[in-house]
Amino acid sequence: MSNVTLKVNGKSHTLDIDASTPLLYILRNDLGLRGPRFGCGLGQCGACTVIINGVATRSCITPVSTVKSEVTTLEGIAKNGKLHPVQQAWIDEQVPQCGFCQNGQIMTAKALLDKNTNPTDTQIREAMAKTLCRCFTYYRVQLAIKRAARAIASLGSNRSKEVVA
Amino acid sequence: MSGANSNPTRSASAIARSLKEGRSHQKTNAFTNIPKQVEEVLEKWNTATSRRNFLKSSGLLVVSFSAAPLVSTAAAEAAAAAQAAGGPYPDPDFHQLDSWIVIHEDNTAAFYVGKTDLGQGTGTAFRQMMSDELDIPFDKTTCIMGTTNLTVDQGGSGGSDAIQVDGWPMRRVAAEARRILLDMASKRFGVPVDDLTVNDGVITVKADPTKKITYGELIGGKKFNVALTAANNNIDNTTGVAKVKPVQQLNMVGKSPQRDDIPRKVDGSGTWAVDVKLPGMVHARNVKPPVAGAKLISIDESSVRNIPGLVKVVSKGNYVAVVCEREEHAIQAARQLKVNWEKPATAAFPTSDDLFKFMRNATPTSKRQPNVVGNPDAALASAAKVVEAEYEMPFQGHTAISPAHALADPSNGQMTIYSNDMKSYGLRNGVSQFLEIPRDRVRVIWMDGPQAYGRTAADDAGFEAAFLAKEIGRPVRVQWMRNEETAWDTKGPAFTFKVRGALDTQGNLVALDFNARAADYNHLGYNEADTVLIAQLMGRRRAMPAPGNSDIPSDMYAIPNRRMVAEVVSLPTIWETPLRTGNLRDPNGPQVTFAAESFIDEMAAAAEADPLQFRMKLLNASTTDDNGFRRARSIAVLKTAAETFGWDTRPSPKRPGNGTILPGRGVAYTYRGQTVLAVIAEVEVNRKTGHVWVKRLVCAHDCGLIINPEALRRSVEGGMLHSLSRALYEEVKFDGEKVTSVDWITHPTLTHLDAPAKIDVLLVNGDPNPNRPDLPHYGAGEASLKPTIAAVANAIYDATGVRLRRVPFRNARVLEALKAAGV
Numbered sequence: 001m002s003n004v005t006l007k008v009n010g011k012s013h014t015l016d017i018d019a020s021t022p023l024l025y026i027l028r029n030d031l032g033l034r035g036p037r038f039g040c041g042l043g044q045c046g047a048c049t050v051i052i053n054g055v056a057t058r059s060c061i062t063p064v065s066t067v068k069s070e071v072t073t074l075e076g077i078a079k080n081g082k083l084h085p086v087q088q089a090w091i092d093e094q095v096p097q098c099g100f101c102q103n104g105q106i107m108t109a110k111a112l113l114d115k116n117t118n119p120t121d122t123q124i125r126e127a128m129a130k131t132l133c134r135c136f137t138y139y140r141v142q143l144a145i146k147r148a149a150r151a152i153a154s155l156g157s158n159r160s161k162e163v164v165a
Numbered sequence: 166m167s168g169a170n171s172n173p174t175r176s177a178s179a180i181a182r183s184l185k186e187g188r189s190h191q192k193t194n195a196f197t198n199i200p201k202q203v204e205e206v207l208e209k210w211n212t213a214t215s216r217r218n219f220l221k222s223s224g225l226l227v228v229s230f231s232a233a234p235l236v237s238t239a240a241a242e243a244a245a246a247a248q249a250a251g252g253p254y255p256d257p258d259f260h261q262l263d264s265w266i267v268i269h270e271d272n273t274a275a276f277y278v279g280k281t282d283l284g285q286g287t288g289t290a291f292r293q294m295m296s297d298e299l300d301i302p303f304d305k306t307t308c309i310m311g312t313t314n315l316t317v318d319q320g321g322s323g324g325s326d327a328i329q330v331d332g333w334p335m336r337r338v339a340a341e342a343r344r345i346l347l348d349m350a351s352k353r354f355g356v357p358v359d360d361l362t363v364n365d366g367v368i369t370v371k372a373d374p375t376k377k378i379t380y381g382e383l384i385g386g387k388k389f390n391v392a393l394t395a396a397n398n399n400i401d402n403t404t405g406v407a408k409v410k411p412v413q414q415l416n417m418v419g420k421s422p423q424r425d426d427i428p429r430k431v432d433g434s435g436t437w438a439v440d441v442k443l444p445g446m447v448h449a450r451n452v453k454p455p456v457a458g459a460k461l462i463s464i465d466e467s468s469v470r471n472i473p474g475l476v477k478v479v480s481k482g483n484y485v486a487v488v489c490e491r492e493e494h495a496i497q498a499a500r501q502l503k504v505n506w507e508k509p510a511t512a513a514f515p516t517s518d519d520l521f522k523f524m525r526n527a528t529p530t531s532k533r534q535p536n537v538v539g540n541p542d543a544a545l546a547s548a549a550k551v552v553e554a555e556y557e558m559p560f561q562g563h564t565a566i567s568p569a570h571a572l573a574d575p576s577n578g579q580m581t582i583y584s585n586d587m588k589s590y591g592l593r594n595g596v597s598q599f600l601e602i603p604r605d606r607v608r609v610i611w612m613d614g615p616q617a618y619g620r621t622a623a624d625d626a627g628f629e630a631a632f633l634a635k636e637i638g639r640p641v642r643v644q645w646m647r648n649e650e651t652a653w654d655t656k657g658p659a660f661t662f663k664v665r666g667a668l669d670t671q672g673n674l675v676a677l678d679f680n681a682r683a684a685d686y687n688h689l690g691y692n693e694a695d696t697v698l699i700a701q702l703m704g705r706r707r708a709m710p711a712p713g714n715s716d717i718p719s720d721m722y723a724i725p726n727r728r729m730v731a732e733v734v735s736l737p738t739i740w741e742t743p744l745r746t747g748n749l750r751d752p753n754g755p756q757v758t759f760a761a762e763s764f765i766d767e768m769a770a771a772a773e774a775d776p777l778q779f780r781m782k783l784l785n786a787s788t789t790d791d792n793g794f795r796r797a798r799s800i801a802v803l804k805t806a807a808e809t810f811g812w813d814t815r816p817s818p819k820r821p822g823n824g825t826i827l828p829g830r831g832v833a834y835t836y837r838g839q840t841v842l843a844v845i846a847e848v849e850v851n852r853k854t855g856h857v858w859v860k861r862l863v864c865a866h867d868c869g870l871i872i873n874p875e876a877l878r879r880s881v882e883g884g885m886l887h888s889l890s891r892a893l894y895e896e897v898k899f900d901g902e903k904v905t906s907v908d909w910i911t912h913p914t915l916t917h918l919d920a921p922a923k924i925d926v927l928l929v930n931g932d933p934n935p936n937r938p939d940l941p942h943y944g945a946g947e948a949s950l951k952p953t954i955a956a957v958a959n960a961i962y963d964a965t966g967v968r969l970r971r972v973p974f975r976n977a978r979v980l981e982a983l984k985a986a987g988v
């Protein structure tokens with residue numbers, strides 16, 4: 001056991017924990033977060049995805065000792081009580097069925113859009129390829145990503161208009 | 166998509182969760198827009214019941230009185246009576262209106278229904294139907310579902326019957342509540358009911374609109390005290406005196422308010438069955454036998470002595486589990502525990518490569534009475550052309566995105582199970598029997614979870630958690646690992662088919678001889694105390710294993726001579742085996758329709774006819790229909806699908822060109838119960854790699870009266886893609902002693918790369934009298950899985966001229982078939 005300091009969604013936590021523990025269990029069981037979920041524990045499905053340094057990261061195979069930067073979870077992407085455009089697009093498009101995988105879908109899509117605000121269909125498919133859904137919402141997820149991209153673009157242009165004004 | 170920014174359905178789990186978690190430090194619902202009054206009741210409830218109190222009383226008893234406005238009053242009263250007489254969790258009485266509907270002082274209503282919502286939006290649909298009958302605004306309603314001591318026992322989910330069957334009593338009881346309220350207002354104002362109008366929960370005297378009163382003012386916080394009747398004591402027949410409204414007077418039904426469970430699934434605020442934490446809770450993991458039928462000889466407990474926080478190694482018969490304070494340690498302990506197993510002397514089953522040969526050679530354990538029309542043998546003997554084909558479908562699993570899990574709390578002589586099991590009532594009954602705890606001391610709180618399209622391992626995990634909790638005397642959370650889930654979850658049965666068909670000289674299909682054989686002996690029911698996995702491993706056996714099922718095609722084709730045989734065969738090992746079958750999203754429909762509708766295509770090709778016109782001709786060859794008008798509606802869906810797709814009439818196959826990508830299209834049609842549908846798939850087959858991409862899917866779908874079109878569309882899309890995953894990828898592999906499909910590499914599934922570029926779901930009303938006021942609502946949760954595999958196989962044939970008769974159509978198999986045919 002050792003003291004590990006973790007910054008998650010803007011807050012710092014110090015925990016007395018075995019440093020080899022996968023990040024997922026600490027987020028869920030010690031910090032009480034519910035966005036990232038256990039799906040396979042093997043890095044194959046994406047249900048446990050969090051964002052670290054802008055990268056969609058599978059927390060089930062990430063030992064907490066290797067986490068050096070802030071961790072963002074699904075709970076941390078809304079800002080000032082306003083849903084992230086990706087989350088809003090998910091509601092507008094009514095994406096989830098059971099919803100269990102949707103943490104992975106949303107966080108992977110957000111990481112994609114953070115880097116590439118206007119991805120092509122192929123780029124979307126490839127970025128999302130390893131994020132599995134057993135209710136098979138893929139078609140709606142892809143529509144929602146395009147919807148979110150449009151929303152982000154219009155937010156951007158509004159902002160630049162404001163700046164000009 | 167239009168729609169109100171709706172209020173969430175408060176599942177009973179939501180109530181329980183707010184109890185458990187002290188909402189003060191958790192802004193769980195910043196975006197879900199819970200009605201303020203519900204918030205307030207929850208807050209009151211929370212402060213009135215400290216966590217310690219809650220644990221002491223283990224739940225609803227103390228709580229139900231301090232939170233009377235939210236809990237169905239009949240349930241609360243029943244609980245009070247039972248506390249005196251017996252256990253804390255008696256059944257809410259479905260003969261009491263108060264068990265179904267509670268109206269609050271602020272003119273809002275809560276509906277208590279015995280169903281579960283697996284992510285298709287049924288909870289939202291129930292609110293639409295019930296608010297329409299009650300005449301209260303949709304956004305002033307909430308719906309509590311599937312908690313065994315709070316909601317009447319409608320059996321949870323299954324069989325796509327939520328809307329088709331259970332929707333009726335819900336509509337009728339809501340209509341009855343409206344009738345009672347009108348009666349009360351009539352007495353209050355001293356005018357006949359006919360002189361009153363009701364709108365949005367406000368009753369007004371027609372002649373004097375200043376005289377009005379809200380439902381909340383009439384009865385808020387009080388009981389209806391109205392008895393309902395139910396013929397044969399069957400909850401599905403529950404009714405009052407009032408009649409339901411004609412379709413034309415329904416307002417929310419047919420609209421698409423957004424599903425109320427989606428915000429919490431998108432913003433991370435929901436609490437799922439995997440999330441519940443109780444003070445003192447420990448984590449368990451199973452240690453499964455390494456091969457089917459292995460016998461436990463000994464356990465070396467010293468092998469896990471170094472694991473921190475080890476609570477106990479539990480074993481009984483061949484069931485073994487480890488329990489630790491922390492989850493990651495339980496996982497480590499389960500991996501590390503040294504167990505000495507003895508392998509059985511003979512192979513448990515054939516290998517997956519030998520399965521179909523084994524099945525064809527086996528003697529059936531049961532056979533349905535053959536379904537015979539005309540004289541198929543004579544017709545086949547005298548036919549101008551006879552076609553024969555054999556088809557094969559492997560075992561396919563549920564393979565949920567999350568492994569099975571449950572949490573059980575054994576405090577104070579009761580047992581509470583937090584579970585996503587779609588049949589929470591069955592789980593309650595089964596656990597009560599299994600652990601010999603009186604039924605009224607067991608409750609199941611149904612919560613959100615991963616997909617549960619049938620009999621999943623959620624049943625098994627619920628029993629395991631309860632057993633371990635009873636053993637240890639602390640709340641136990643059990644979760645399976647990925648390899649257990651993929652290997653040991655229940656499977657949809659494998660099938661072999663033998664089909665013969667005969668054409669006359671004009672190319673008419675005059676005979677069909679269809680034989681379906683399923684490896685389904687000892688098919689598991691739901692939550693049975695003598696067939697759940699833990700019971701099997703402990704050595705329980707039922708005297709008569711379930712005979713299992715096979716099935717025959719569902720079509721309205723007029724074929725003058727037919728024989729249809731459905732038989733079941735058994736694998737050598739039927740107990741303690743990972744190849745255990747259970748219902749998987751329309752248990753046999755996708756398999757049987759794959760063979761049936763592939764074969765109709767083969768007959769069309771033999772007749773050199775367009776496959777869609779060939780089907781139309783078979784539907785038009787008769788003029789009689791059944792009372793659900795399935796023949797007329799079949800024609801309507803085929804027509805609609807063809808028009809939307811832009812079907813070009815010509816026989817299949819298309820002559821493959823010289824390019825790498827070979828395009829093609831295929832159709833399939835069927836019904837499930839009263840729901841009729843046609844699917845057209847457009848594919849691109851890569852000649853060099855064998856890869857199949859289904860570029861477009863069109864589904865024309867007639868399920869009668871539609872409650873929420875947008876939610877329905879998505880459910881149909883999900884069903885078609887589930888079936889596409891089964892068509893292209895899914896197959897459970899095994900050697901002679903164990904399942905070797907254990908993760909997402911060894912058990913591939915559909916991914917984002919396979920998503921069609923376009924999906925059209927066309928909602929058809931093909932009823933000959935489409936505006937009839939009593940148009941029924943049929944089930945829609947599973948039908949779209951049935952025709953999709955055949956539509957894809959038919960499209961591949963159209964593209965390449967190669968007929969694939971063995972599922973799944975993975976690249977290697979397709980490529981091999983293309984090569985063999987010289988394509």
Ligand code: FES
Nearest residue numbers: 039040043046060
């Ligand atoms: S749970 Fe981490 S990738 Fe599956």
Ligand code: FES
Nearest residue numbers: 099101133134135
């Ligand atoms: S929505 Fe159920 S697994 Fe993706």
